[in-house]
Amino acid sequence: MSAQTARAQGSPSAAEAIDYNRDVRPILSNHCYACHGPDQAKRQAGLRLDKQEMALAALESDGHAIVPGHCDQSKLIARVVSTDDAEVMPPPEAGRRLKDTEIETLRKWIDQGAAWKGHWSYLKVERPPLPLVSDPAWPRTPIDNFIMARLDREGLKPSPEANRATLIRRVSFDLTGLPPTIAEVDAFLADQSNGAYERVVDRLLSSPHYGERMAQNWMDLARYADTSGYHFDGVRFMWLWRDWVIKAFNDNKPYDEFTVEQIAGDLLPKPTQSQRVATG
Numbered sequence: 549m550s551a552q553t554a555r556a557q558g559s560p561s562a563a564e565a566i567d568y569n570r571d572v573r574p575i576l577s578n579h580c581y582a583c584h585g586p587d588q589a590k591r592q593a594g595l596r597l598d599k600q601e602m603a604l605a606a607l608e609s610d611g612h613a614i615v616p617g618h619c620d621q622s623k624l625i626a627r628v629v630s631t632d633d634a635e636v637m638p639p640p641e642a643g644r645r646l647k648d649t650e651i652e653t654l655r656k657w658i659d660q661g662a663a664w665k666g667h668w669s670y671l672k673v674e675r676p677p678l679p680l681v682s683d684p685a686w687p688r689t690p691i692d693n694f695i696m697a698r699l700d701r702e703g704l705k706p707s708p709e710a711n712r713a714t715l716i717r718r719v720s721f722d723l724t725g726l727p728p729t730i731a732e733v734d735a736f737l738a739d740q741s742n743g744a745y746e747r748v749v750d751r752l753l754s755s756p757h758y759g760e761r762m763a764q765n766w767m768d769l770a771r772y773a774d775t776s777g778y779h780f781d782g783v784r785f786m787w788l789w790r791d792w793v794i795k796a797f798n799d800n801k802p803y804d805e806f807t808v809e810q811i812a813g814d815l816l817p818k819p820t821q822s823q824r825v826a827t828g
Contacts (some may be wrong), residue, residue, distance in 0.1 A: 559801070564644070564701070565660060566656045566657040566660055567665075568651060568657070568664055568665040569665050569667075569668050571657065572653065572654065572657050575646070575650045575653060575654065576598070576599075579637075579638050579642075579644065579646055579650075580637075580638070581597065581598055583638075583800050584596055584597045584598075584640075584696055585598045586598055589694065593607070593608060593609065594608045595608075595613055596608070597613065598792050600664040604616070604662075605792050607623060609623075611623050614658060614662050615662075616658065616661050617659060617660075617661055617662070617664040618655070618658070618659070619655045619658040619659050620756075621659050624637075624654065624658075625651070625654060625655060625658065628654065628734075629645050629651060629824050633769075637662055639662050647716060656768060662800055678690055678693040678694075679693055679694060679697035680697075681693055681696040681697050681700055682696070683696065688705060712736060712737055712819070713733055713737065715737075715745065716728050716732065716733055717733075718734045718747060719745075719749060719752065720732075720752060721809055722756035723749070723752040723753065723755075723758055723761060724752055724755055724758055724760070724761050725757065725760065726757055726763040727728060732748075733800050740773070756794075757796060758796055758797065759793075759794040759796075759797035759798035762797040763790070763793045763794045763797055766793055767790060767793060768826075772786065772789075772790060773786070774786070774787060774790075788825050788828065789825060789828045791828070792826050793824065796826075809823050809826035809827070810826050810827060810828070813825075813826040813827045
């Protein structure tokens with residue numbers, strides 16, 4: 549069996565390796581850190597699972613919670629699968645047990661070497677290797693490899709490509725929140741040259757409506773409103789900040805500048821009026 553065929557049939561691959569930050573840290577955080585985390589006052593049995601060197605150290609009761617490469621020797625696994633109320637973790641009074649899928653994730657992670665990672669925000673961004681897929685001819689861009697690899701794992705096949713009228717409708721809504729005009733659809737259908745779709749995307753990215761569309765999610769998270777509205781419909785001037793966010797997207801402002809100016813624009817050296825507005 550070729551490596552490509554094995555991956556297509558669901559055998560483990562590099563793309564399926566357990567990732568500490570994505571797969572393991574959430575399980576430990578949700579189920580273990582309350583008693584085995586950073587709070588020394590609440591820590592039990594001297595075990596701390598949020599720090600690698602402490603999680604791999606010898607236990608007070610002998611043995612190790614985590615033995616890289618050997619889940620069968622790891623006390624962590626023995627405790628989470630135990631049926632003894634005096635041994636099982638989390639304890640019964642916690643009112644929650646690990647799901648079978650979570651236990652299996654911990655098993656795989658330990659057997660794969662229990663690789664640790666620092667917090668994602670401090671890690672250098674690296675481009676991952678492209679996964680092998682069952683149909684190498686289907687991907688058109690590197691992102692497509694990851695989409696098809698997931699489809700392979702789920703035993704699914706890609707849907708047929710949409711017709712051109714559907715494509716321009718989808719991308720128009722996606723990038724601007726608005727449907728294409730009849731003239732725009734007709735022009736796209738008539739343009740059979742190479743790069744026609746790419747030119748539509750470039751046109752939509754250049755539209756002022758692009759910034760409005762992108763700003764929607766950001767403003768929702770910030771709970772933006774044009775008026776106070778709860779007790780009375782009083783006048784507010786937050787539309788200045790709304791327009792700043794829209795303009796930031798349309799100007800393709802770098803994300804680091806975008807966040808710094810919103811968090812502390814008024815504290816920057818000689819802040820501009822725009823940077824003051826950015827703070828809201």
